Amino acid sequence: MARKYTILGLIGDGIAHEIVPEAVKVLRALDEVYNLNLEILGPYPFGAKYWLESRRKSSWHPEITRELIYEVDGIFKGPVGLPELLEDVKLNYEVGFLPVNLRSELDLYANIRPCKLRPGVKSPLNGKKPGDIDFVIVRENTEHCLAEATHFGGIRDISGYFERAGKIEFAADVYVQTPKGCKRVIEYAFELAYNRNGAPIDGRKRVTCTCKWGLLRGDTLFKRTFDEVSLKYPDIEADYTWIDGWAYRAIMKPEFYDVVVTPNQYGDIISDLAGAIQGSMGLAAALNAGDDHAFAEATHGSAPDIAGKNIANPLSLILSVGMLLEWMGEKRKDKNLKAAGRQVDRAVDLVLSEGKVRTPDLGGSSTTQQVGDAVVEKIKFAASN
Numbered sequence: 001m002a003r004k005y006t007i008l009g010l011i012g013d014g015i016a017h018e019i020v021p022e023a024v025k026v027l028r029a030l031d032e033v034y035n036l037n038l039e040i041l042g043p044y045p046f047g048a049k050y051w052l053e054s055r056r057k058s059s060w061h062p063e064i065t066r067e068l069i070y071e072v073d074g075i076f077k078g079p080v081g082l083p084e085l086l087e088d089v090k091l092n093y094e095v096g097f098l099p100v101n102l103r104s105e106l107d108l109y110a111n112i113r114p115c116k117l118r119p120g121v122k123s124p125l126n127g128k129k130p131g132d133i134d135f136v137i138v139r140e141n142t143e144h145c146l147a148e149a150t151h152f153g154g155i156r157d158i159s160g161y162f163e164r165a166g167k168i169e170f171a172a173d174v175y176v177q178t179p180k181g182c183k184r185v186i187e188y189a190f191e192l193a194y195n196r197n198g199a200p201i202d203g204r205k206r207v208t209c210t211c212k213w214g215l216l217r218g219d220t221l222f223k224r225t226f227d228e229v230s231l232k233y234p235d236i237e238a239d240y241t242w243i244d245g246w247a248y249r250a251i252m253k254p255e256f257y258d259v260v261v262t263p264n265q266y267g268d269i270i271s272d273l274a275g276a277i278q279g280s281m282g283l284a285a286a287l288n289a290g291d292d293h294a295f296a297e298a299t300h301g302s303a304p305d306i307a308g309k310n311i312a313n314p315l316s317l318i319l320s321v322g323m324l325l326e327w328m329g330e331k332r333k334d335k336n337l338k339a340a341g342r343q344v345d346r347a348v349d350l351v352l353s354e355g356k357v358r359t360p361d362l363g364g365s366s367t368t369q370q371v372g373d374a375v376v377e378k379i380k381f382a383a384s385n
């Protein structure tokens with residue numbers, strides 16, 4: 001009997017209630033087809049709504065202990081956040097920062113966000129076809145101005161509002177970058193590039209460093225660290241562009257990019273740009289990865305504008321759980337698990353290239369469940385042939 005793998009599921013808010021069950025469906029199908037011996041815990045409620053319902057006592061379901069999140073082989077979660085809470089920074093530290101907490105709690109320093117134009121999908125960029133756009137953003141995940149406060153002994157107390165007579169007179173956020181944080185994520189990016197096929201434009205393996213060095217000290221440290229790390233990878237082209245220039249070039253010539261590494265906040269912003277150029281946020285997958293742990297989540301938020309309508313595209317999270325299985329397969333040296341993860345990507349491409357089943361964000365009229373079912377069908381069909 002193969003070893004057992006335990007995966008913890010967390011639901012989240014908004015469209016999480018629609019897309020998480022589809023990711024579970026796909027995991028169960030892979031378990032059956034590949035004999036993975038997966039145990040899925042939950043998925044348990046998690047996030048802003050749960051926090052409100054528990055009368056602001058806890059964001060965590062009682063079944064989820066701190067030990068458990070360290071013990072499981074992997075975690076997946078739906079997006080978190082309620083728009084009505086967004087105006088309040090204090091609340092956001094407790095609620096909106098939940099995923100950030102999980103990232104720093106488990107020290108998941110690299111957020112891997114592929115941007116790929118898939119068959120049958122139309123990019124808003126004129127004339128681009130599948131294969132023209134295929135890069136990965138590696139977003140630093142534990143530092144910058146989104147750093148989890150406790151990580152650095154009280155940054156939250158330095159950031160804040162200065163108020164006089166109840167009026168905000170001054171607001172400050174602290175931006176932290178450490179040599180260790182820069183080095184490990186930049187190394188991750190180079191290792192990733194090493195194992196990829198290079199940029200679509202010329203097949204060259206390339207890592208692009210993007211931030212605003214020269215103006216900001218943290219970014220200058222990031223760039224200097226990149227200079228040092230890149231020397232260890234002479235076969236990979238080290239490329240540089242300021243973050244504003246990157247946003248321009250990504251639209252004008254996305255095929256130039258292979259792997260792009262960037263500090264936390266910039267990564268957050270350019271990931272939405274990448275979501276758009278690959279045709280929809282509903283295709284934007286992500287994996288938060290560290291040396292020992294990982295959790296899968298889609299790049300996007302809880303999409304309150306479409307929540308509850310059964311039209312959310314579940315492929316973002318389905319692709320993310322595929323990435324998680326691949327990561328687990330690599331970590332545990334389990335080729336079967338890795339193959340199962342890779343199969344998710346292929347099954348999604350097959351569904352998209354046929355073009356029959358797709359949600360409205362991709363110009364179709366299918367429901368969230370129909371898309372999940374179509375992916376399962378492709379996985380089962382591939383196994384029976």
Ligand code: ATP
Pocket residue numbers: 015019080081272281282283299300301302303304305306311312313314316361
């Ligand atoms: P956050 O800052 O929490 O990541 P956001 O501000 O980036 O959130 P999203 O919730 O990601 O906002 O939504 C951005 C847009 O993308 C919305 O119009 C939303 O409907 C759309 N969108 C996001 N996810 C999906 C999905 N899975 N399927 C279809 N459309 C989506």
